[in-house]
Amino acid sequence: MKAATFGQVTVAALTASLLAACGGSDNNDDSVSQTATFNLGISDAPIDAAEAVVVCFNAVELTGQGQPIQYEVGVDVEVPAENDLCRDSNGDVIANTIGIDLLQFTGSEQTQFLQDATIAAGNYGQLRLVMGEGSYASVDLDGEGTTTDVPVSVPSNELKLDGFTADAGGNLNYTAEFDLRQGMTNPVGQEGFILKPRGVRLVDNSSVGxxxxxxxxxxxxxxxxxxxxxxxxxxxxxxxxxxxxxxxxxxxxxxxxxxxxxxxxxxxxxxxxxxxxxxxxxxxxxxxxxxxxxxxxxxxxxxxxxxxxxxxxxxxxxxxxxxxxxxxxxxxxxx
Structure with missing residues (x-):
């Protein structure tokens, strides 16, 4: 994994991706024709201004089919178990949260985040990533080789992405790609980084390279x-x-x-x-x-x-x- 001294570039050249499963099918079985299978993984490309970027996720939420459908860490079996990477100001582990170091999953590599979730067929207005507290980036602030954990926050603790259509009986593939050079900023006079949704886009994973x-x-x-x-x-x-x-x-x-x-x-x-x-x-x-x-x-x-x-x-x-x-x-x- 590449990392470098933190300079004037806030956070440079990171692309992080989240995969969802969806797509078409010729299955005519009425018992399954009104649902689709949904999976979500996380991946990124190398970053040049940090030794770690740990993003704390609390849930994945889908909107557009009546009440929002939410899969919460530590509650639903479709998402991985919570871990101890996300901590509060007292050093205590934040419940119902999983921290993922994006720099461990580069290029076409990914880690599974939502697996074998059954969703109703239809149009979904948004895919929302609900963030927990405790996200941070480890950066070398003075160029001396010692890293400091700098907090990363997300406005409203949600990243709202585009919607998609789940075909009946289908298996959809989408990628929410994080480009932190566009989405992560370090405002003057403010401690830490802000991760904005403008650096995240949802693409159909069946048509990517x-x-x-x-x-x-x-x-x-x-x-x-x-x-x-x-x-x-x-x-x-x-x-x-x-x-x-x-x-x-x-x-x-x-x-x-x-x-x-x-x-x-x-x-x-x-x-x-x-x-x-x-x-x-x-x-x-x-x-x-x-x-x-x-x-x-x-x-x-x-x-x-x-x-x-x-x-x-x-x-x-x-x-x-x-x-x-x-x-x-x-x-x-x-x-």
């Missing part, structure tokens, strides 16, 4: 803003930003919170492997055409329009697959 690749050292050496072969392998050397659509000029690509026309879909950090490779990964990306852009500027505050200079871009077609596809960044050659 995963992206990985490397950046050529030669390409990095051509740019004075890039660091090559750092001694500290937890230090990002560059960043990959992903934009929906292709054929964009680099000048049209916005940073997170930027004013340019094309807003980023997701982003992640590039790390040196200690030998010869500079690698990145992005999980749970909706299938489609994208522009992947490279920058060595890491100071991207999600609340401001920062001066981010993109060095190179590649057009990418993300295909539906459980296996990551590889897209590498190489120097542009001219004939």
């Amino acid at each position: 995963h992206l990985q690749g490397s950046v050529s050292e030669e390409l990095l050496l051509n740019e004075t803003s890039c660091e090559v072969a750092p001694a500290d392998l937890t230090t990002p050397v560059a960043y990959i930003y992903l934009y929906e659509g292709v054929g964009y000029e680099l000048s049209a690509l916005a940073d997170i919170g930027g004013s340019e026309e094309q807003q980023p879909y997701a982003s992640t950090a590039v790390y040196f492997d200690g030998a010869s490779s500079y690698d990145y990964e992005l999980g749970f990306v909706s299938a489609g055409e994208y522009t992947a852009a490279l920058t060595c500027n890491g100071n991207d505050d999600s609340e401001t329009d920062d001066d981010i200079s993109f060095l190179h871009s590649v057009d990418v077609t993300i295909e539906e697959s459980n296996q990551p596809q590889t897209v590498d960044f190489e120097p542009v050659t001219t004939q």
Whole structure:
């Protein structure tokens, strides 16, 4: 797992994903045709500004079929048992809460959060993640190698995501993807981080893919803003930003919170492997055409329009697959 000294970037390049199960079926058995099976897992992509991000979950709630349906930690068998990662200010374990360190489940990996839940077929207006108290990020505030646990809070203790349709007899797949570079902020004058729902999106897991690749050292050496072969392998050397659509000029690509026309879909950090490779990964990306852009500027505050200079871009077609596809960044050659 990658981690790095905490600098001006609030929390950089984390994507966390939650899987739900839903989908179509040809089952004509009337005894099961009015229900669907629902499963939920959690996953993320590497982060470059923390050694741990423990998010405390209390329940999953579905709305749109009469009264909200809620599956609570420590109460319902469909969710995992509570653990001792979430504690109050006195150090006591918070009941009915499970803490999940998102950095333990990167890329296409996940941990099961809701399993074999039977839900009524129909339209659901929202999927809500009900958060418990005690969430925190472990960061190196002074760059001396000692981490401090900084509280993470969620407005109203709920993350409200988009809805979905559960087909009769079906088995649906969705991913709620957390991009903390967009959703987590550290307001001036306020202790700790705030996790906002704008950095979370719900995507159909039957139509997503995963992206990985490397950046050529030669390409990095051509740019004075890039660091090559750092001694500290937890230090990002560059960043990959992903934009929906292709054929964009680099000048049209916005940073997170930027004013340019094309807003980023997701982003992640590039790390040196200690030998010869500079690698990145992005999980749970909706299938489609994208522009992947490279920058060595890491100071991207999600609340401001920062001066981010993109060095190179590649057009990418993300295909539906459980296996990551590889897209590498190489120097542009001219004939």
